[in-house]
Each structure stands twice: as C-alpha cells, then as structure tokens.
Amino acid sequence: MAESEMFNKGLAVRRDVLGTEYVDGSLAKADDFMMAFQRITTEWCWGYAWTRDGLNRRERSMLNLAMLTALNRPAEIKLHVKGAITNGLSVDEIKEILLHATVYCGIPAGLDAFKAAHEVLKAEGKLS
Known part of the structure; x- marks a missing residue:
C-alpha cells in the first residue's frame, strides 16, 4: 500500500523525536497485523497531531x-x-x-x- 502524505510527514517527525533507529526498527519488525498499528500511529499521532500549529x-x-x-x-x-x-x-x-x-x-x-x-x-x- 502506498503511504499517504500524512504518513510521510508523521514518519519524518517520529524519526526526529524518537530516533531513526528506533522507528525504522519498529517498522521493520511489523508484520501485516502490526503494520496497521504502525500506520495509524505514524499518520494520526505523528502526522496529524505532532505537525499541527499551536504547540x-x-x-x-x-x-x-x-x-x-x-x-x-x-x-x-x-x-x-x-x-x-x-x-x-x-x-x-x-x-x-x-x-x-x-x-x-x-x-x-x-x-x-x-x-x-x-x-x-x-x-x-x-x-x-
């Protein structure tokens, strides 16, 4: 599945804050089941919430x-x-x-x- 723009924005912030090694390790270990969680947390949490203006x-x-x-x-x-x-x-x-x-x-x-x-x-x- 092609990743969304929000996922890619979130991935960049997630790597900046938590470290590339940790984030890429989490993604690499994810099977199809866990990748659903990786996508939602990267897209919603890191892409939507962490990239908003205001804080x-x-x-x-x-x-x-x-x-x-x-x-x-x-x-x-x-x-x-x-x-x-x-x-x-x-x-x-x-x-x-x-x-x-x-x-x-x-x-x-x-x-x-x-x-x-x-x-x-x-x-x-x-x-x-």
Missing part, C-alpha cells in the same frame, strides 16, 4: 509525559523521556512535569513515571 515539539513532549503518567504507561514514558530530551527539555523540567502529574494522578502512577524516567536519564548520561 511546539517541546510543549507536546511535556504533555505526553503528563498524560502517560496519568495513564500509568512506564514503557511509553521511557520512550518519551528520550524524545523530551531530543526536544530540549532539561532534567529539572522533566522532574517538575512528573511531580505535577503525580499530584493530580496519584503516588503509584507518579512513582512508576519517576522510575521509568530515572532509568532513561541515567542511561542517557543525564544523571550521575
């Missing part, structure tokens, strides 16, 4: 970290902490976002978010 990538990363904390999705938080770093967020800003989300989402969700972020920040050499 920049940095602000979108902030929102993602807060929403993923609310949803208690540590695996996605890890991925988006790396993206947040790419988009210019500092360790202190990431910490403040997670603290703010913890107040509204609860200690268990906040703890999972902090653990996930801490793991990534250490691996990326952002924490000693």
Whole structure:
C-alpha cells in the first residue's frame, strides 16, 4: 500500500523525536497485523497531531509525559523521556512535569513515571 502524505510527514517527525533507529526498527519488525498499528500511529499521532500549529515539539513532549503518567504507561514514558530530551527539555523540567502529574494522578502512577524516567536519564548520561 502506498503511504499517504500524512504518513510521510508523521514518519519524518517520529524519526526526529524518537530516533531513526528506533522507528525504522519498529517498522521493520511489523508484520501485516502490526503494520496497521504502525500506520495509524505514524499518520494520526505523528502526522496529524505532532505537525499541527499551536504547540511546539517541546510543549507536546511535556504533555505526553503528563498524560502517560496519568495513564500509568512506564514503557511509553521511557520512550518519551528520550524524545523530551531530543526536544530540549532539561532534567529539572522533566522532574517538575512528573511531580505535577503525580499530584493530580496519584503516588503509584507518579512513582512508576519517576522510575521509568530515572532509568532513561541515567542511561542517557543525564544523571550521575
């Protein structure tokens, strides 16, 4: 199936934020079943939402970290902490976002978010 213009726009943003190696690896591993998900997330999330005017990538990363904390999705938080770093967020800003989300989402969700972020920040050499 030929990819849409929205897919191609999304693919470029997705690669910029999450890294070409990660994104291309996800696409390469996708069979026909999983490729349906790869298409929808690349087209809708990265092509439609992330390319809109109104918020920049940095602000979108902030929102993602807060929403993923609310949803208690540590695996996605890890991925988006790396993206947040790419988009210019500092360790202190990431910490403040997670603290703010913890107040509204609860200690268990906040703890999972902090653990996930801490793991990534250490691996990326952002924490000693």
